[in-house]
Amino acid sequence: xxxxxxxxxxxxxxxxxxFVRITGxxxxxxxxxxxxTYENEAAKKKVxxxxxxxxxxxxxxxxxxxxxxxxxxxxxxICNQEFYNTKAKWFxxxxxxxxxxxxxxxFQTMKVINEHLTGGEIVSIFPEGHINDGSGEMRQFKSGMxxxxxxxxxxxxxxxxxxxxxxxxxxxxxxxxxxxxxKMFDGRPxxxxxxxxxxxxxxxxxxxxxxxxxRDRK
Amino acid sequence: xxxxxxIFEKLKEILIFADAKNRDIIENCDESTKLVTDLGFTSVSVxxxxxxxxxxxxxxxxxxxxxxxxxxxxxxxxxxAKLT
Numbered sequence: 001x002x003x004x005x006x007x008x009x010x011x012x013x014x015x016x017x018x019f020v021r022i023t024g025x026x027x028x029x030x031x032x033x034x035x036x037t038y039e040n041e042a043a044k045k046k047v048x049x050x051x052x053x054x055x056x057x058x059x060x061x062x063x064x065x066x067x068x069x070x071x072x073x074x075x076x077x078i079c080n081q082e083f084y085n086t087k088a089k090w091f092x093x094x095x096x097x098x099x100x101x102x103x104x105x106x107f108q109t110m111k112v113i114n115e116h117l118t119g120g121e122i123v124s125i126f127p128e129g130h131i132n133d134g135s136g137e138m139r140q141f142k143s144g145m146x147x148x149x150x151x152x153x154x155x156x157x158x159x160x161x162x163x164x165x166x167x168x169x170x171x172x173x174x175x176x177x178x179x180x181x182x183k184m185f186d187g188r189p190x191x192x193x194x195x196x197x198x199x200x201x202x203x204x205x206x207x208x209x210x211x212x213x214x215r216d217r218k
Numbered sequence: 219x220x221x222x223x224x225i226f227e228k229l230k231e232i233l234i235f236a237d238a239k240n241r242d243i244i245e246n247c248d249e250s251t252k253l254v255t256d257l258g259f260t261s262v263s264v265x266x267x268x269x270x271x272x273x274x275x276x277x278x279x280x281x282x283x284x285x286x287x288x289x290x291x292x293x294x295x296x297x298x299a300k301l302t
Contacts, residue, residue, distance in 0.1 A: 101283070103261065104261050104283045104284050104285060105261045105262070105265060105283065106281050106282065106283040107265060107268050107279050107280075107281055107282045107283065108280075108281035110265055110269075142262065143262050144261070144262045144265065147262060147265055147266060147269070151269060188235070188270065188273070190235055190236055190237070190238060191236045191237050191262075191263055191266055192237075192238065192239065194262075194266070
């Protein structure tokens, strides 16, 4: 069993991300006034020992919304390699982003993600790959996240963030119950199994979407 | 020490397990079979294959991606080099 990465209260390595979180939290909470709903009682349980968080992708602020919804100290976000080729690179590196080439994921990236997950940290991913087209429908999920969770033997926590419109409204976030996909298979799953699990997680995300919109319909 | 032919056969078993839909193509493939164009592999399939190879052969891959293995023969060569 791998020893979990212990987060020190003050660590020079993490000074910038701590600074951003503390200074950013108050205005963000005041402006968005997030309303976090849980799918059920089990979804309220704090994740221990690492987890992969999946979320729909409506806009560039989604990573911020995720940070608000799941307040973990070492929360890594998987981000498109393209952003690392811009001036934002320094910032992204210091706010614990992990670059990934979504079209041609390298094995080294998998190892980095695996290290964080098995170290007991939270890694968030947007399985749509890109921001969706704004129609309200999610893009098909990429199956890489399932492979990551299976390799690290961690659960997947589904989160749905409702598009923040109108801007004056409260931001609605739904957190689902963690899905432990490792319990679904005895041995090594095939690629077909992985694709089926991906489809199941897509349906799960749509269930959370229903919850996010339910209150408005009443 | 496994021979090149044994590595190839073991790799075929992994590929058949990974992708049962293409069983016939994989069973009749040779070292020149292309992973992407002939077998329809994606980057995720390649990562899956790499993980399965690591577990089956007990080797550790360096930073590899889909473009590093155009054909099955390239995978066999890589495994062979790692085993020696």
